[in-house]
Amino acid sequence: MYRSNVLVCGGTGCTSSNSLKIVDRLKEQIKENGLENEVNVITTGCFGLCALGPIMVVYPEGSFYSMVKEEDIPEIVEEHLLKGRIVTRLLYQETVENDKIKSLNKTAFYAKQKRVALRNCGVIDPEKIDDYIAQDGYAALGKVLTEMTPEQVIQTILDSGLRGRGGAGFPTGLKWKFAAANDADQKYVCCNADEGDPGAFMDRSVLEGDPHSVIEAMAIAGYAIGATKGRVYVRAEYPIAVKRLQIAIDQAREYGLLGKDIFGSGFDFDLELRLGAGAFVCGEETALMTSIEGKRGEPRPRPPFPAVKGLYQKPTILNNVETYANIAQIILNGPEWFASMGTEKSKGTKVFALGGKINHTGLVEIPMGTTLREIVFEIGGGIPNGRKFKAAQTGGPSGGCIPEEHLDIPIDYDNLLAIGSMMGSGGLIVMDDTTCMVDIAKFFLEFTVDESCGKCTPCRIGTKRLLEMLEKITTGMGSLEMIDEMEELCYFIKANSLCGLGQTAPNPVLSTLRYFRDEYIAHVVDKKCPAGVCKDLLEYNIVKDSCYGCGMCAKKCPVAAISVTDYTAPGKKKPAYEIDHGKCIKCGACMETCKFKAITKS
Amino acid sequence: MQKKISSIPFAGTPEQEAKLMEVIAKSKDDPGAVMPVLQEAQEIYGYLPIEVQKMVAEGLDVPLEEVYGVSTFYSQFALSPKGKYNISVCLGTACYVKGSGDILNELSEQLGIGAEECTPDGKFSLTACRCIGACGLAPVMTVNDDVYGRLVVEDVEGILKKYKDE
Numbered sequence: 092m093y094r095s096n097v098l099v100c101g102g103t104g105c106t107s108s109n110s111l112k113i114v115d116r117l118k119e120q121i122k123e124n125g126l127e128n129e130v131n132v133i134t135t136g137c138f139g140l141c142a143l144g145p146i147m148v149v150y151p152e153g154s155f156y157s158m159v160k161e162e163d164i165p166e167i168v169e170e171h172l173l174k175g176r177i178v179t180r181l182l183y184q185e186t187v188e189n190d191k192i193k194s195l196n197k198t199a200f201y202a203k204q205k206r207v208a209l210r211n212c213g214v215i216d217p218e219k220i221d222d223y224i225a226q227d228g229y230a231a232l233g234k235v236l237t238e239m240t241p242e243q244v245i246q247t248i249l250d251s252g253l254r255g256r257g258g259a260g261f262p263t264g265l266k267w268k269f270a271a272a273n274d275a276d277q278k279y280v281c282c283n284a285d286e287g288d289p290g291a292f293m294d295r296s297v298l299e300g301d302p303h304s305v306i307e308a309m310a311i312a313g314y315a316i317g318a319t320k321g322r323v324y325v326r327a328e329y330p331i332a333v334k335r336l337q338i339a340i341d342q343a344r345e346y347g348l349l350g351k352d353i354f355g356s357g358f359d360f361d362l363e364l365r366l367g368a369g370a371f372v373c374g375e376e377t378a379l380m381t382s383i384e385g386k387r388g389e390p391r392p393r394p395p396f397p398a399v400k401g402l403y404q405k406p407t408i409l410n411n412v413e414t415y416a417n418i419a420q421i422i423l424n425g426p427e428w429f430a431s432m433g434t435e436k437s438k439g440t441k442v443f444a445l446g447g448k449i450n451h452t453g454l455v456e457i458p459m460g461t462t463l464r465e466i467v468f469e470i471g472g473g474i475p476n477g478r479k480f481k482a483a484q485t486g487g488p489s490g491g492c493i494p495e496e497h498l499d500i501p502i503d504y505d506n507l508l509a510i511g512s513m514m515g516s517g518g519l520i521v522m523d524d525t526t527c528m529v530d531i532a533k534f535f536l537e538f539t540v541d542e543s544c545g546k547c548t549p550c551r552i553g554t555k556r557l558l559e560m561l562e563k564i565t566t567g568m569g570s571l572e573m574i575d576e577m578e579e580l581c582y583f584i585k586a587n588s589l590c591g592l593g594q595t596a597p598n599p600v601l602s603t604l605r606y607f608r609d610e611y612i613a614h615v616v617d618k619k620c621p622a623g624v625c626k627d628l629l630e631y632n633i634v635k636d637s638c639y640g641c642g643m644c645a646k647k648c649p650v651a652a653i654s655v656t657d658y659t660a661p662g663k664k665k666p667a668y669e670i671d672h673g674k675c676i677k678c679g680a681c682m683e684t685c686k687f688k689a690i691t692k693s
Numbered sequence: 694m695q696k697k698i699s700s701i702p703f704a705g706t707p708e709q710e711a712k713l714m715e716v717i718a719k720s721k722d723d724p725g726a727v728m729p730v731l732q733e734a735q736e737i738y739g740y741l742p743i744e745v746q747k748m749v750a751e752g753l754d755v756p757l758e759e760v761y762g763v764s765t766f767y768s769q770f771a772l773s774p775k776g777k778y779n780i781s782v783c784l785g786t787a788c789y790v791k792g793s794g795d796i797l798n799e800l801s802e803q804l805g806i807g808a809e810e811c812t813p814d815g816k817f818s819l820t821a822c823r824c825i826g827a828c829g830l831a832p833v834m835t836v837n838d839d840v841y842g843r844l845v846v847e848d849v850e851g852i853l854k855k856y857k858d859e
Contacts, residue, residue, distance in 0.1 A: 107840035444787075
C-alpha cells in the first residue's frame, strides 16, 4: 500500500513534451529521498488538457501540476511528497483559489464534462490489465457470456440508442443485428482505429489510455454476432497506441480473456492488429477491409454491405474505437442509463478534440446536446489573445464550418447535418478572425485531392477541378461565375461519388459558401483577402506620416521595390519611403524589419 | 499523391536481405501479408526501392504490380531514401490554422529543398505529414523521433543548427 500515488500523463501530447523524462527523474528523486516504498509513480493515458502538458497529478490530494519541467521535480518531491507541502506555485492555476486548492472537477475545463468513453484515461496504468479489472474491467464480458443471449446483447445496444462515433452515426445495434442475421462459417469483428481526420485524436487517447475497453467490447460484439475473429486496424503513425494495444492483447490472452473457451462459456474469440499505412480513404469501411486484406485500400460499391460480405467476403461488423469504448458501460449500467444522457436522437456522450485558436486545447467528453458556445467559451476557455471567434470546424475534411450565429445549437448528429456540417469523428477546430475561410476550404480540398484513391471519376477529377478553382480565387483570378460553377460542381461530386470520401469532400466548400460567401466575393470582386492570409491578394503600404526614413525596409527588400520619396512627414527628419506595387513580391520582409510599425498589409 | 521515385542505385546488404527473407518466410501463409511485409521491409531498408519490391513479390508469390500498387498507394511507403534527419512538419488542421504552413516554407527555404525531397548531402529530408495527434502543441514538427512544439518561424534556424553541427 502506497501513501501517495503520482500519475504522470504518458499520452502522445505529453510525451512529446518529455513527460517520460519526468517519470525517470521522479523515480530517481523518490529513491534518493528514500520514498520508494511510500510513493508510487504511474504512467497513465491522456488527461485531456493537452494544452497544459506535461501533466502530473498527486493523489490522495488530487494536486494537479501542469506544464511540469524536469528541473521542478526535486522541489515537488522534497516539498510535496516528503514534507507534505503542496507546491502551489507549480499547480494549474485554475485549481488554486484564494490560496485554497479547488477540486479539478470544479474547474471550467472539467466541470461540464461527463466521462464515459474516456472514464479510465488518465486514471489507470494502461499497460496493466489488473488496473483495468479493478475498474470493473471485463465484468461486462463476463456478464454477457454467462447471463445473456446474443439477442439480448444486441437488444441492449439497440435500446441504448448508441450511434457510430466514427462519422455517419449509424445505429450500432442495428449494424450488429444485420451481421448476426447472416449465417456463415466465419464472421469478423473489426475496429476502425485509423483516425484519419487531421486534428482529431480521441481514438488515439482511448487506445493509449484504456486499450482493454476496446478489446472487451470487441469480444462482446463477437459473441453478439457469432464471430470468433477480430481485427484492429490502427494507424502506424500512433506508435504508443500500437504498443499498448499489443501489450493489452497479450495480457488478455494470458488471463484467458481472449482465446478459447472464455469464462468457461465455450465462446472463442481472438484479436489481431493490422497497421494502416497512411491513407485517409481507409477510414471508409469497405476500403478499410480491403486494406486489411493487404491490398490497395480502395472502396467498393455497397451493397453488398459488410454485414453480408465484408472482410474476406464474410459477414463483418466494423465500429470505431470510441463506439467500442462505450459498450462495456452500457452492458454494466443498462441501456436506460445510457439513453438518459443526450438528446432525443443522439444518446450518450461524445468526445471532441478541441484544437486551433482556443485556450484549452485538448480532449473533452460532453453529453450530446451541449452547445458549441459552452464547449468553446466555457470548457475551452475562449479564444487566445482576445481575438474574435469566427467559426468552428467539425467533421474534418468531410465536415463544415459553423459560424457564430449557430453557437447556441445543441450539438448532436442531426443538428450538425442540418446546419451543413457533420459530427465526423469529433475534431473541433476553432478559427478566429485571422483565418481566411476560402483558404481553409482550399486546405481541405488539397487534402482530399491528395487522399482521393482515384477509383471513381467524380471524386478523382471533380475534387481536382474544385481545388483549381479555389486556387484561382485565392490568387485573384476568380470571378463571380466561378463561384456559381463551383457550387454546381460540388453538388455533382456529392451525388455521384462512390464512397463517403467523395460524397463529403465538397462539404468544406459548400459550408463556407453558405456562411462566408462575402469572403469569397471579396476575393473575386475586390481582389482582397479580408483576413490577410491569401498572399497574392495582399498589398503592403508604407504609412508615410509614420515613416522615419531610416531606409531599413529598402535595404531588406529582395526585389528593390522600395524607394525614397520627396515627402518628409511633419516632425521627421528624413523623407519617407514608398513601395512599388508592380515590383513587390509580397514577401513581408519590410514589415518585419520596420521598427516603427509604419508598414501595413491589407 | 505523386510519389518521387529515387534514381540512387540500390545498395542493400546481404544481412538486410537475410532479415527480409525471414520476415517473408514468417508471413507467407497470411492472406493479407503484402502490407505488413512491406512495412517491415521499409524498417529494414529505410525505403522501398524496386529491388526490394521484387523480392517481396517473389517471396510472397504475388505479382509485382500488386506490390507496386500497394507501395504507391499508401503515403507511409517511401520510394526514395530519407535523409539522416527526416524533418516532418504537421499539416493537420490544428497545426495549419496555427501557422505550420509558414514553418514548412521556412524549412524549405533554409534547406533549399521542397517537401518530399532530400538535401544532396543526404543529411536532411523534408516531409509534410498528416496529424501526429500532438494538437495541444500545435504547430508541431518532428526531427526523426524528437518532437518540437509550439513553434514560431524564428525557432527554425536554431533547431536546424543543432543537427547541422552534429
